[in-house]
Amino acid sequence: MKIPVLLMARELHVGGSERQMTETARCLDRAEFEPHVGCFYPAGLRGDELREAGIPVIQFPVTSFGSPNALTQARALARYVRDHGIRLVHAWDYPLNVYAVPIARTMTKAVAVASQRSARALIPPMYRRLVRVSDRFANAVVVNCEYLRRQLTAEERVPASKVHVCYNGIDLDRFRRLPANAHPLTIGVVCGLRPEKDLKTLIRAFAAARKGAAQLRLLIVGSGPELAILQQYVREAGVAEVTRFEAATARVPECLSEIDIFVLPSMSEAFSNSLMEAMACGCCCVASNVGGNPELVTEGETGMLFTAGDAPALTRVLQRLIADPGERERLAANATRRIDERFSRQAAAKRMGEIYRSLLESKL
Numbered sequence: 001m002k003i004p005v006l007l008m009a010r011e012l013h014v015g016g017s018e019r020q021m022t023e024t025a026r027c028l029d030r031a032e033f034e035p036h037v038g039c040f041y042p043a044g045l046r047g048d049e050l051r052e053a054g055i056p057v058i059q060f061p062v063t064s065f066g067s068p069n070a071l072t073q074a075r076a077l078a079r080y081v082r083d084h085g086i087r088l089v090h091a092w093d094y095p096l097n098v099y100a101v102p103i104a105r106t107m108t109k110a111v112a113v114a115s116q117r118s119a120r121a122l123i124p125p126m127y128r129r130l131v132r133v134s135d136r137f138a139n140a141v142v143v144n145c146e147y148l149r150r151q152l153t154a155e156e157r158v159p160a161s162k163v164h165v166c167y168n169g170i171d172l173d174r175f176r177r178l179p180a181n182a183h184p185l186t187i188g189v190v191c192g193l194r195p196e197k198d199l200k201t202l203i204r205a206f207a208a209a210r211k212g213a214a215q216l217r218l219l220i221v222g223s224g225p226e227l228a229i230l231q232q233y234v235r236e237a238g239v240a241e242v243t244r245f246e247a248a249t250a251r252v253p254e255c256l257s258e259i260d261i262f263v264l265p266s267m268s269e270a271f272s273n274s275l276m277e278a279m280a281c282g283c284c285c286v287a288s289n290v291g292g293n294p295e296l297v298t299e300g301e302t303g304m305l306f307t308a309g310d311a312p313a314l315t316r317v318l319q320r321l322i323a324d325p326g327e328r329e330r331l332a333a334n335a336t337r338r339i340d341e342r343f344s345r346q347a348a349a350k351r352m353g354e355i356y357r358s359l360l361e362s363k364l
Contacts, residue, residue: 002032003356004085012047017093017115020144026055027169027349036055038077040061045250070099088356088360089104105139119148120151122196140162140359146292170276170343171344171345172280177336178253185217187209187218189259189265199265206218209315217244218243219258220243220244220245230245253277268291269287269291272292279332
């Protein structure tokens with residue numbers, strides 16, 4: 001008999017957590033699991049993908065946790081769990097950790113699973129306090145890298161027995177290097193344009209590295225609150241004429257196939273989907289030595305690492321790679337091989353299924 005499970009996120013649009021949840025729901029072993037998906041806002045790309053895959057999508061229209069409707073929808077959620085025999089509820093982002101985990105634990109017999117998919121410091125302070133409460137309600141917390149496992153156990157005092165690691169996975173059929181038009185050597189990044197991504201360090205390093213490589217180009221793909229600031233910054237750095245900004249797009253493999261050296265300069269990172277995708281698409285990858293980045297990028301083997309915020313150190317790495325196309329090709333090939341071997345969406349769903357099974361068996 002199949003095991004009904006309910007995966008939940010605030011919305012079903014383009015965020016990384018929403019995508020990983022969608023891929024997991026689609027790739028769980030249907031001979032063993034019957035996935036359902038719940039959310040506050042069902043419209044969006046991921047909602048369409050789930051419905052096309054025949055996965056039930058149910059809306060619990062909560063707009064404020066302080067409204068009377070939040071309690072009404074709590075009862076509706078508990079009723080849905082009971083009516084459909086849901087045995088496990090898995091919240092994939094912090095709003096659902098705060099809302100769904102206590103409901104599942106106190107109003108149903110389902111196993112309640114929370115998620116932590118980014119550094120706790122990036123969660124708004126009010127939510128951070130509530131997430132710590134949800135840690136206590138949860139039967140388990142799933143993280144997407146060892147860095148977050150260590151953070152939760154050491155800094156947040158979550159019992160080690162509660163924390164389970166399931167690395168992200170990506171669609172390897174989609175994320176492949178594609179034929180691209182001839183172009184100058186291109187350094188680039190695909191990410192949200194937010195302060196913690198520290199793209200100013202990339203721009204400073206690019207400007208310095210370009211002094212010895214006049215044909216170098218910079219491609220920044222993404223949308224976010226820092227766009228205007230970064231556009232001004234490239235003008236001040238004197239590289240506006242060789243920098244191209246492109247808004248967030250579904251054409252990620254095409255964009256990555258234009259990038260020779262991919263740089264992720266984040267000040268804070270968990271397990272980066274963008275970095276995984278760049279590795280899968282045959283980019284030579286450089287990343288700041290923070291969070292889960294070293295779990296993907298092994299220095300000198302699958303890419304290069306540098307100290308976050310250190311533009312001169314990044315400049316030196318870029319200069320080395322610009323001067324050595326053979327090294328770029330070697331690192332890129334090794335990176336693609338690592339993603340192929342360990343980080344497919346099927347591997348991630350298999351691991352998540354193992355976590356679900358172990359939690360359900362321990363409750364028997």
